[in-house]
Amino acid sequence: xxxxxxxxSSLSASVGDRVTITCRASxxxxxxxxxxxxxxxxxxxLLIYAASSLQSGVPSRFSGSGSGTDFTLTISSLQPExxxxxxxxxxFSTPQTFGQGTKVEIK
Amino acid sequence: QVQLQxxxxxxxxxxxxxxxxxxxxxxxxxxxxxxxxxxxxxxxLEWIGYVYYTGSTNYNPSLKSRVTISVDTSKTQFSLKLxxxxxxxxxxxxxxxxxxxxxxxxxxxxxxxxxQGTLVTVSS
Numbered sequence: 541x542x543x544x545x546x547x548x549s550s551l552s553a554s555v556g557d558r559v560t561i562t563c564r565a566s567x568x569x570x571x572x573x574x575x576x577x578x579x580x581x582x583x584x585x586l587l588i589y590a591a592s593s594l595q596s597g598v599p600s601r602f603s604g605s606g607s608g609t610d611f612t613l614t615i616s617s618l619q620p621e622x623x624x625x626x627x628x629x630x631x632f633s634t635p636q637t638f639g640q641g642t643k644v645e646i647k
Numbered sequence: 648q649v650q651l652q653x654x655x656x657x658x659x660x661x662x663x664x665x666x667x668x669x670x671x672x673x674x675x676x677x678x679x680x681x682x683x684x685x686x687x688x689x690x691x692l693e694w695i696g697y698v699y700y701t702g703s704t705n706y707n708p709s710l711k712s713r714v715t716i717s718v719d720t721s722k723t724q725f726s727l728k729l730x731x732x733x734x735x736x737x738x739x740x741x742x743x744x745x746x747x748x749x750x751x752x753x754x755x756x757x758x759x760x761x762x763q764g765t766l767v768t769v770s771s
Contacts, residue, residue, distance in 0.1 A: 541708075574757045583741055583761035584692065590748055590755035627692060631756040635707040638692040 542566050542630050546639035552647040559615040561642045563628035568608045572632035575604055575613045578641075579624045587626075588613065618644070649674040651742050651762035658768050659736075665729040665767055669742030676700050676723045680745035682758065683716060683727045685738040693738075697745065698725050732769045739764040 543566035553559050563573065571591035576584035586595045588604035591611060601616040615622055623646055628639040655667035669681070683695040696706035698716040706714045710729070718725040729736060743758040 570753070572755055576758075583743075583764050584758075585761075586757060586759055589746075589757035590750070593748065593755075595759070629692070629758075634705055635709070636694045636756075638694075640691045 541635055542569060542633060542637055544628055544630055544637050544639040546626075546628055546642045548642060549640065550643040550645060552645045553618050554647045555618055555620055557618045557647075559618050559622075559644060561613045561626055561628075561644075563606075563611045563613070563639050565609045565611075565630055565632075569630045569632035571607050572630055573604070573606065573611050574629045574631060575602075576627045576629065577622075577624045578627065584627060615644075649744065649760045651744065651760055653740060653742050653762045653765040655765060655767070657766060658770065659732055660771050661733055661769055662731055665727070665732050665736065665740075665769075667727045667740055667742075667765065667767070668724050669726070669762055671723045671725075671744075676718065676720050676725070680756075681718065681725045682743045682745060684741045684743055684758070684761075685736075686741070686764075687735075687738045695727065695729075695740075734769050737767065737769045739766050 545564045547562045573591045575588040578584040592604045603614045605612050625641045625643045627641050650672045652670045659665045677700045680697045682697040686692050696716050698704050698718045713730045715728040741764045742762040744760040746759040747754045
């Protein structure tokens with residue numbers, strides 16, 4: 541299985557901050573990388589697919605980059621509704637696997 | 648707007664079989680892959696397996712010996728059965744739709760619609 545490792549596991553930030561979350565794959569996955577946002581008690585919501593494509597309806601302050609083994613999710617200006625847990629997920633090979641999550645908390 | 652809704656018992660006894668159904672509304676079940684994903688309380692996400700509308704399946708090797716996923720296109724439903732459950736199978740179970748984005752000869756798979764999730768507790 542391909543292991544997905546996110547860093548940091550949690551972070552504290554203020555509204556308006558630029559936030560960067562990193563995801564590393566245990567082997568090369570090209571750009572078969574998706575990002576999800578999950579709020580407590582809710583299903584994950586797709587933000588970014590194919591490493592850098594913004595899902596329809598998702599604010600443009602979210603962006604993704606990377607290829608191979610190293611990927612980044614960036615929130616350019618953190619908003620109150622962005623406090624949540626973020627997961628990366630690889631769809632390069634079966635079984636599809638997720639990172640352990642990064643919790644973004646209010647500073 | 649496509650909607651997915653999980654249904655099934657919220658409590659299952661150890662060693663018994665967990666059975667859940669996902670009902671798809673607002674769209675066709677045809678031409679898509681449909682997955683089950685679970686999340687133990689306070690933990691991360693684990694892909695269980697998928698079914699294609701034709702009935703073909705693919706399972707996570709870690710669960711393959713205990714999992715069966717099937718589809719009923721006439722009812723626009725797909726189902727999960729997980730046998731010989733134990734406490735470690737306690738989780739919120741989500742159903743989700745796969746979507747593919749194809750560019751430059753490659754197709755990128757992602758989950759675009761999810762159900763709200765249903766908590767299944769394994770306990771006697």
